Amino acid sequence: MRRAQVTEMMKLTVAAQAALLILGLEHDYFSRVLSIVLFPTDFELPAESWEERGRVVAGQAVNYGSVFLSWETVLAEARDPTTGHNLVIHEFAHQLDFLDGYTNGAPVLRSRDETQRWQRVMQGTFQRLRRDLQTGRKTFLGSYAATNPTEFFSVASEKFFSLPRQLRQCHPELFEVLAEYYRVDPLMWFEGKAGADPARAPSSITEKPASNEAQATAPPQAFESSFTDFACLTAAIPFLFPKRRPARCSSVPTAWSR
Numbered sequence: 449m450r451r452a453q454v455t456e457m458m459k460l461t462v463a464a465q466a467a468l469l470i471l472g473l474e475h476d477y478f479s480r481v482l483s484i485v486l487f488p489t490d491f492e493l494p495a496e497s498w499e500e501r502g503r504v505v506a507g508q509a510v511n512y513g514s515v516f517l518s519w520e521t522v523l524a525e526a527r528d529p530t531t532g533h534n535l536v537i538h539e540f541a542h543q544l545d546f547l548d549g550y551t552n553g554a555p556v557l558r559s560r561d562e563t564q565r566w567q568r569v570m571q572g573t574f575q576r577l578r579r580d581l582q583t584g585r586k587t588f589l590g591s592y593a594a595t596n597p598t599e600f601f602s603v604a605s606e607k608f609f610s611l612p613r614q615l616r617q618c619h620p621e622l623f624e625v626l627a628e629y630y631r632v633d634p635l636m637w638f639e640g641k642a643g644a645d646p647a648r649a650p651s652s653i654t655e656k657p658a659s660n661e662a663q664a665t666a667p668p669q670a671f672e673s674s675f676t677d678f679a680c681l682t683a684a685i686p687f688l689f690p691k692r693r694p695a696r697c698s699s700v701p702t703a704w705s706r
């Protein structure tokens with residue numbers, strides 16, 4: 449089977465986007481992420497016992513394991529943050545969610561007051577989003593954010609870092625609790641740029657998840673090698689390893705083989 453070489457540019461593109469989430473946080477450089485696996489495009493997950501075929505996705509995060517990414521999506525979204533989607537931010541927000549031992553859309557917070565504000569704003573906005581979708585109203589966060597609180601946090605994080613002004617206009621309290629948690633103000637990054645201009649931003653209704661939005665412009669160069677199958681990617685199941693290792697980028701398999 450053929451796979452493509454991971455270049456330093458590809459590693460830097462992923463790392464730079466993941467680093468946005470921890471600019472203002474006390475952190476350990478995502479030490480729980482043992483590897484980052486890049487696929488050329490969307491890939492198929494191993495089928496669960498009740499499925500005839502596995503789901504086709506663009507990204508997956510595993511606690512104490514790997515982050516799996518579609519390079520096609522990563523590159524397209526890195527080039528144009530005004531899409532409002534960012535696969536790297538989405539999957540690494542899941543990694544922050546894992547840190548307290550629960551996959552529930554709530555990362556490690558610093559105080560009781562912050563936790564109370566987080567719960568009130570996150571739960572309230574999540575429930576309103578679900579009601580709006582049920583009644584057919586247009587939403588800024590989109591239907592994928594209404595999947596569960598875990599996906600809500602990751603999608604909200606995408607909007608916070610890529611469309612901060614539009615997020616603040618549509619959901620000011622949500623913007624504030626995310627700014628309090630991340631300890632950065634991405635509005636300053638977009639001053640005078642398209643990402644801060646609501647008129648240049650995409651439609652407020654975004655019904656597809658971040659993993660299905662982007663298209664590639666330049667396929668990676670391939671070379672001969674082999675790809676080793678891996679275990680179930682269900683993020684809710686903890687993956688335990690004897691000791692931690694620094695994260696590494698793996699080569700890009702050109703197809704999923706089962």
